[in-house]
Amino acid sequence: MKGLLITISILTATGALALLFGARTAVPPAAQPSLTSQESCLTCHDAARSTDDARVDIRLFRSRDVVHAAPAAPGTAPDVVLIDQLAELYQPVVFDHRVHAAMSEIEGGCVNCHHFEPTEGSVQPCRACHSPQRTAGTLDHPSLKGAYHRQCLACHRDWSHANGCGYCHQEQAGRVALAARPVPALAFGASNPVLPSPVRTEPHPAYVYQTRNVSAPLVSFQHLDHARSFDLQCVDCHQGGSCASCHDGTLKPRRPVHSMSTCRTCHAANQCRFCHDQSPRPAFDHLARTGWNLEPSHSDLSCVKCHGRVEAFVIPSGNCRGCHGGLSAATFDHSITGVPLLGSHAGFKCTRCHEKSRSASPARCDGCHATYAYPAQWPGRRRDPST
Amino acid sequence: MSAAHTSIDGTPASGRTEGATGATAIVPGEAGTTGGLSRRDFVRFSGVCAATLAAGTAASAGGNRTLSDDRTGVLVDLTLCIGCRRCEWACNHENGMPNGELHEFDDASVFDERRRPTSMHLTVVNRWPPSGGAKPVHVKTQCMHCEHPACASACLVGAMRKTPEGPVIYDASRCIGCRYCMVACPFQFAAYEYEKALTPRVTKCQFCRSRTQRGELPACVAMCPVEALTWGRRDELLILAHERIRNNPGRYVDHVYGEHEAGGTSWLYLADRPFTELGFPDLGSTSPAELTEMIQHGIFRGFAAPLMLFGLLGAIGKLTDHGKERP
């Protein structure tokens, strides 16, 4: 009842204000929150001051945020958001929502940005409360432009140490010559920052940790393999801390993970020697260790694609049907392997070139051609005149 | 745009004319003090002199009483400012000043030296290095639009004028180019077009008066991406500023620069460290104009002192005259 009274009084005051001051009205229509029975205005607002004045608008400051529920189910969030309501001097901004959502799992979660959800289970876009129109009356309630920039820059400035607009924005065409236009570094698929490493071991940069283990003190940690090949999310190892504790434009040496307990969430079942060694260890080489070449078509796959999670490692069946379920000579378009079968090769059975049923194994030419070898010579391609 | 803004069209000159008529009324009574001198034409002459001078002296004494309760200002939250300098771009653009492309304002090398507004740029942003590992602070500078502006008090032809709505406006058509306003400005934010031979102007932020009269925000305020600048009624901005300090313990120093400085300014600043570390002059809470006006109006109140001196000298001349006039 009390809440209702206050609501009514605020609405009345706002209405009166709207009549009195026209566009100076403080609260844009979209920002009117609907209250549940447990809440009053005081849940969010400080109303320590008297509100008998007609200018109550700025005397109600939101000092706390209320989020009603865990935001929408995983997977329902957009991957990319095109921010185009405000484009004027600059082009619309392509916002990689997926990367930011993944990163926010480390600390805070969706609430980092979606700081106010009036109803259970909903996730509102920023513009639901923050109006694209900036009116003079919105004294302490930023318009959409202010809300976006404050939200983004609060973290971005922390680790980039830069304030240039060009990081996210492109000026409208015609405003700047193309050559001079700074290209924003969008982060699709490569969300991990380039990390510094004390020791570089090819092919990938690695961290080499000095541990207290006497017989095998060195642990070579392949960060890029973990992030890319093992299909781990940052949050799987990194927990807590601000963006800047990992991202830092100045690339100061940082060791956000330096506890074995983090590794043991996956590696517990393995022997010590799996990680510990006497000397730095190179990154895992699939061909050298297993004799099975990932080139050319499997090198970009993550390990788990074929082998499952690390905790439950599986050796894939030789016939590849685990992935290539509909694989048959009749339906397979060989050209997706990068080797189009042309001319006389077009009608061959798989086994004509590939050993046994392991279709993914490198092809052999010497069954027919005495002097040919794959991959020096490819079917359908002319021989190099010099050889 | 709204009722609040129609008041901007009020007549700011009204205070001046009132003051003038009020002062002329004093004169006939005061002129009697010159009775010690026998010559009638002298009495008439001094009366005219006194009338005109007193009228001038008292003319704009009432100028600062005409401030509107609705007068506006801008609150600058330095903890929000990111130093993108887009306010500079917007200001140049709005005022037809020499301007660069937007992306040229990303150039941080301008922060290497401390800048101040010039005749080419009415507002500039300076960077102050971080203290104790915090972020650097960026300070936008422009005319502060004082509540009781020293420049307007100094100007002898009323080319600088405090409007009741807040802005301090420069009118080049009155200006004679003496630059006394620049001597008087405690912030030293007025600049001058020295390079012009015939029509140099004092240049300073005019608070985008034409925009605000149309109901638009000042160009810099409208441009600011993080909305570190808030335009509004000065009294509301002050409440807002103190609320921000109260609601965000540790974020700000408990000081709204401009609330009292130099008698108060239309531009108000919030910061996370003492303002003296950010190049703000440490000014008292009275306008520099207050003292000179007190001295001037004290000496020349009702033009009594000069008239008394006149009478006294006349009396001395009479008393010491022993009949020998000069040859």
Next chain:
Amino acid sequence: MNGNLSIPRTRPRFFTPGVWVVTAVAIIGAAALAARFVVGLGAVTNLSDAYPWGLWIAIDVACGVALAAGGFTTAFVAHLLHREQFHPLVRPALLTAMIGYTFVALGVMTDLGRFWAMWHVMLPWMWQGNSVLFEVAICVMTYLTVLYIEFLPIVCERFIGRVRLPGPLARLDRSVDRMLRVLDAGIGRVMTVFIILGVVLSCMHQSSLGTLMVIAGPKLHPLWQSPMLPMFFLLSAFAVGFSMVIFESLLASRSLGLEPEIDALARLASFIPVLLGIYAAAKVIDLLNRGAVGSLVQPTPAAGLFMLEFIGGVVLPFALLMRQRLRHSPRGLLTAASLVIFGVIANRLNVFLLAYTPTIEGERYYPAFAEFAVTAGFIAMIVLIYRFIVLNFPVIERLEEART
């Protein structure tokens, strides 16, 4: 001026070697002045946003007004206190004031960016009575007019009975002569009013010249910044007014080969230590009162400048002029008067220029060549015009006596 030919060319010729040098300086100054009006302030001066006022305001205007104070101080003692022995000094002092203020006005015009709008000051609807500068401007303009009126009797005396218009205009000689006589008689009747008005106006703007810098607040060094500045300026103007009369009289006598008016000058000089004493006491009390004495003990340039100005320009001449024997020696008088003049120039320079520090410190102001040239040129022009008028108008009594 048309009557030039009728002057009996007795002794002092206008041009001497020294005068040629002064003329050269004046010509260079005129050239620099022309440059300022053609290409603007920015091109020829080092004035900046931080230092809006420079050499011209400090010397041509502030010092000019102070050093021209001899006119009203002498007029006061001679005409209002009716001390007859000072009458020989009145006309030279009046002439100095008239030329001096004319060049103050010219100096202001030179410094004004929009000099062509100067007349705005005379439009009542432009008046801004809070402005100290407004009061100074109105007073200076009125006072300049008063000075010209006070000078009219000298013009009348020079031409009455001796009007010789050239060529066909000669027919008007008699009517011009009659007009001059009427004018002379009319002015004579109201002259006291103008003399009193001159003193009042002088007191007003001499003091207000000090008030001018009060509004600069903390930009002016605390050793000088004081609400008492108007009183200091007025007192020092009194002192320097007498000193200037002494200084000029002695110089003119020497230059024109005349006997100095040593008795009148010695009497005049006896006022100076009284004024300096009051000034010094007031200054010390003010420093103590404002707690600014602390800045004196620190070894800063400001403290040095202050001591130079105060010891050299106030204490020293005070000590010298307290001795009666010195007051009666031309050399001693000249030294003491020069020291007072030095003190006031130093004071005005300090207040308007040297002790002025901008809020945002940057490159310090140093006057450009053209600024020096114009100031030197103006001083040279003053000397030339003074010499011309003294040689052609009845200003210096002993010169007139020598002539007849």
